[in-house]
Amino acid sequence: MKKKNTSYHIIGAGVAGLSCAYFLKLKDPSCKTIVYEAAGHPGGRCYSFDDKELQTRLDNATHVILGANKYAARLLFPHKWHNNCYFWNVQKDTIETDFRQFKPEIFKAMCNTAADEASKKIKNKIFWKLFPWGTKQRRIYFSQNDLSQRLINPLAVYADELHTDCKLLKLETQFGQIAQLNFNNRQVEINAGDKIILALDAVNTSRFLETPQFEFNGIINIFYHTSQPLSLPKGTSFLGIAEGLCDWIFVHGNITAVTISDVANHNEKLEDLARNIWKQLDTLRNVNSAFVPPFRVIHHKHATIKQDETNNAKRPQNAQTQYPNLFIAGDWTMKDYPCSIEAAILSGKRAAQAALKKR
Numbered sequence: 001m002k003k004k005n006t007s008y009h010i011i012g013a014g015v016a017g018l019s020c021a022y023f024l025k026l027k028d029p030s031c032k033t034i035v036y037e038a039a040g041h042p043g044g045r046c047y048s049f050d051d052k053e054l055q056t057r058l059d060n061a062t063h064v065i066l067g068a069n070k071y072a073a074r075l076l077f078p079h080k081w082h083n084n085c086y087f088w089n090v091q092k093d094t095i096e097t098d099f100r101q102f103k104p105e106i107f108k109a110m111c112n113t114a115a116d117e118a119s120k121k122i123k124n125k126i127f128w129k130l131f132p133w134g135t136k137q138r139r140i141y142f143s144q145n146d147l148s149q150r151l152i153n154p155l156a157v158y159a160d161e162l163h164t165d166c167k168l169l170k171l172e173t174q175f176g177q178i179a180q181l182n183f184n185n186r187q188v189e190i191n192a193g194d195k196i197i198l199a200l201d202a203v204n205t206s207r208f209l210e211t212p213q214f215e216f217n218g219i220i221n222i223f224y225h226t227s228q229p230l231s232l233p234k235g236t237s238f239l240g241i242a243e244g245l246c247d248w249i250f251v252h253g254n255i256t257a258v259t260i261s262d263v264a265n266h267n268e269k270l271e272d273l274a275r276n277i278w279k280q281l282d283t284l285r286n287v288n289s290a291f292v293p294p295f296r297v298i299h300h301k302h303a304t305i306k307q308d309e310t311n312n313a314k315r316p317q318n319a320q321t322q323y324p325n326l327f328i329a330g331d332w333t334m335k336d337y338p339c340s341i342e343a344a345i346l347s348g349k350r351a352a353q354a355a356l357k358k359r
């Protein structure tokens with residue numbers, strides 16, 4: 001009799017869940033990967049969409065990939081690396097070419113947590129491994145409204161079945177194992193030998209498993225649709241910003257995107273913030289705009305967990321759970337790593353390895 005191929009039920013079609021499908025297929029091409037996603041599209045915190053108001057395609061957030069993010073770089077196939085990282089010091093009104101003066105700004109961007117609060121272990125990892133100062137590895141790529149096309153859709157190919165609008169409501173257990181998955185629109189029986197990977201964000205994971213409660217930090221992205229590409233000093237297409245209203249500016253064609261990280265409580269009206277930032281960009285460019293171009297503000301309130309010592313210490317050590325047929329993945333599960341695409345991919349790889357081993 002032909003041996004039944006193992007089915008892997010992956011819940012969550014973010015980068016972690018889709019990467020898990022990719023690594024499972026890489027190791028065991030005959031396995032079956034079934035991905036369930038609550039939203040109407042895959043990608044989680046990483047996707048592109050057509051903005052009807054601005055009449056253009058946007059990423060939900062500009063994502064930066066570093067040369068040293070080897071898995072992210074391999075899967076995303078960046079086509080345009082930048083080797084220089086300049087900073088505009090708003091108070092001094094100078095363009096600084098030595099990025100090493102701006103370690104706090106870089107740590108804040110990578111940890112989404114103020115540098116003096118961020119976990120030492122995460123900062124060490126960034127310093128030595130993820131942003132090796134002074135080597136070519138620190139080159140930068142930023143997403144150009146192509147996250148779905150470059151990363152998410154190519155990964156989704158590794159899901160034999162991808163069910164969107166499919167929200168997990170309950171995990172049913174029997175004899176200490178997960179026996180059934182109850183979704184809003186289906187029930188799935190788990191056969192002996194099959195495995196489940198819960199690849200959710202930290203908040204949703206805690207609805208199903210007794211995981212610690214984390215604090216979160218937000219990120220605000222503002223996209224301005226200009227009639228012509230904005231020109232930045234030194235001909236660069238992105239700039240770090242010190243002591244300004246936002247942290248980074250990225251220009252891609254007629255879209256100028258700005259990012260504000262480490263947003264815990266934001267009281268200013270977002271439209272006012274967008275207008276004030278545009279005025280600050282006027283100062284940078286030495287112009288006086290007659291009007292603010294049309295813009296879209298996206299405020300991700302739970303962008304990542306706060307990456308300080310307390311929250312980093314709560315992150316799990318591995319992908320195992322109390323149920324032998326259930327594993328976890330997600331950027332937040334990679335202790336000592338900054339929550340990022342790279343961490344999400346690594347977590348998917350780790351969960352795939354653990355699930356394959358249990359066979």
Ligand SMILES: Cc1cc2nc3c(=O)[nH]c(=O)nc-3n(C[C@H](O)[C@H](O)[C@H](O)COP(=O)(O)OP(=O)(O)OC[C@H]3O[C@@H](n4cnc5c(N)ncnc54)[C@H](O)[C@@H]3O)c2cc1C
Nearest residue numbers: 012014015016038044045061063064168204330331340341
């Ligand atoms: C504004 C912003 C800017 C960022 N910038 C960068 C950057 O520059 N560089 C970088 O590397 N990283 C960046 N990140 C982080 C990066 O996006 C994340 O680390 C990564 O996308 C996390 O992937 P994930 O799969 O772990 O989680 P998620 O993307 O959160 O995926 C979890 C998935 O589970 C689904 N889900 C939840 N509950 C259920 C349920 N009950 N049933 C079924 N499905 C469910 C969700 O809909 C989601 O699709 C940024 C994030 C944000 C928000």
